Amino acid sequence: MPTLEEQLRQIMADETARLHAAPDLVERVIRSSRRKRMRGRIAALATSLTVVAAAPLYLTVAPGGSMQTPTVSPTPDPPAIDDTPPVPSEPPSLGDLGDGRAFKHIKVGYLPEGLQWSHWSLDFGDSYTTSWNYDGDKNGFYCVQIYVYEGQTVKEVDDRVQLHRDEGEGEEVSIGDRTGYLVVEGVGEDGMKGTPTLILNMGEQRRAEIMFSPTYAKKFADDKAVDRELSKIAEGLTADG
Structure with a gap:
């Protein structure tokens, strides 16, 4: 199972790769939305690493006298939010009226x-x-x-x-x-x-x-x-x- 550091590196690599996508308007909107969600994941993982590093390490004695370190669960990813703007619809019209008379x-x-x-x-x-x-x-x-x-x-x-x-x-x-x-x-x-x-x-x-x-x-x-x-x-x- 990859460590938190490895997950963080992978996310940062993915984020860098996304910056090279084609610059058309719709893709930029979608890409912006994804980057916002990715930054949320990066921030959450970084916070998790800080907490792990700062917390004191408690040892417990297992049966038989061996020392054990408690397992630390990573912070779950925040739920994805679809913030892609809606595409406006055309208002209803009368169509082609020729000379309009x-x-x-x-x-x-x-x-x-x-x-x-x-x-x-x-x-x-x-x-x-x-x-x-x-x-x-x-x-x-x-x-x-x-x-x-x-x-x-x-x-x-x-x-x-x-x-x-x-x-x-x-x-x-x-x-x-x-x-x-x-x-x-x-x-x-x-x-x-x-x-x-x-x-x-x-x-x-x-x-x-x-x-x-x-x-x-x-x-x-x-x-x-x-x-x-x-x-x-x-x-x-x-x-x-």
């Missing part, structure tokens, strides 16, 4: 000039969203975003609209034969105005929330011009069921 149950008839689909979307089943910007970069800032609520999620947006009414914020609007609510929500970037928003009633079980980013809204002459563009987008929204 049709997404799930909604079709977009009008968008301001110069915008293209951002190649970004989220799909949570009863609520889903996508956006448009200048360059189609999914990591870029949005200009226009539409969030659709269906089924049970309609109550959430209706409650929010009612809160705006109670606070005296925003106004009721008519969009053709449909109703909507115009309001500026939240606080914008760097203390600017919040997000110009039109919430459109598209039927008993569907609402569409149309938003301009505060930065994009600044390109229009005034608030009335922003409201007109939001209303034109709302007019062009249709549903397939």
Whole structure:
């Protein structure tokens, strides 16, 4: 059976050998985890050696008069801890939407000039969203975003609209034969105005929330011009069921 000193040398040799593994990201994470566990084993064995060296040696007399040294058990290894970070999963999306003018149950008839689909979307089943910007970069800032609520999620947006009414914020609007609510929500970037928003009633079980980013809204002459563009987008929204 190897001595504690031999175990310690072997562990240190193993640790040195691991340092020459290939430097790819996943391997580095796994290797770091293993090194942490190995350092724990080394520290435990070193502590055990110190205790053995410092403890007085007691001799006992065995039957027949022979002298015996009591057996010393090594400290057991600490339990391994799996501290490898989890791999994040991709959020649910609507997939490839082409030009972005049709997404799930909604079709977009009008968008301001110069915008293209951002190649970004989220799909949570009863609520889903996508956006448009200048360059189609999914990591870029949005200009226009539409969030659709269906089924049970309609109550959430209706409650929010009612809160705006109670606070005296925003106004009721008519969009053709449909109703909507115009309001500026939240606080914008760097203390600017919040997000110009039109919430459109598209039927008993569907609402569409149309938003301009505060930065994009600044390109229009005034608030009335922003409201007109939001209303034109709302007019062009249709549903397939």
